[in-house]
Amino acid sequence: MIDRSFIGRSFPPLHVDVEPFQLRAFARATGQRDPIYWDEEAARAAGYRALPAPLTFLFTLDQDREDRFYFINAMGIELGHVLHGEQAFTYGAPICAGDRVTLTCTCMDIYDKKGGAMEFVILKTQATNQLGEDLGGMTGTIVVRDPK
Template sequence: MIDRSHIGREFGAHTADIEKGRLRFFAKATGETNPIYFDEEAAKAAGLPTLPAPPTFLFSMDMEVPDPFEILSVMDVDLGKILHGTQEFNYFKDVYAGDRISFKSEITDIFDKKGGALEFIVKKTEATNQHGDLVAEMTRTIVVRNG
């Protein structure tokens, strides 16, 4: 069983610069076809200041840390036993190329089902921009298969 004392544990904040090339690459990789994600002139014609971040892009930026699985190693969870459970996003402000986004994460819950055969780790991440504005909250649930 995962030690429930990890609930409330915070993980070191990190910052990522949002670059045009990364936005275009992510949009292409996720099958986006709207030109506002590729062409800066199309974005400006749509009333945007520059290329916007596609949906779910911030999740990939949150993973760009030296050890993206630190939360699991701290809890002594075997990577071979995990599954991606859920991913939720709440957006408050748009993110654009040129923004600098800071990420701060916390374990908000750990619970089990099926008599402990499955354990769930809930990680909440807040993303703020260079002005200190909350731009998004992301909640990820990781499933750990036991036994």
């Protein structure tokens, strides 16, 4: 059983600087064609401070941690028993090149189904920038299978 005392607990925040090359690489990988993702002038003409991030870029920022499985390791979960269940995003102010983004992940819930054969961990990550603007967040669910 995963320790339910993690419910409501936040993990140490992550601070990430957003670089133009990261945004261009993500835009290329996701097939973005709008010039706001490639051209600084087009981005500014569209009302952005700098190149904006495509919508799901927030997920890649959270991967910048030294330990990509920080919450799994902190909770004592065996990685081999973890399945990705669901991912959802909310959007706030746009993330732009030059931003310093702070990501704070909180365990929102832990529950089980099928008599404990599967446990579910709900994590919510909120993002803000150096201006204190809410950039939105993401909610993820992992499923932990009982090894028996």
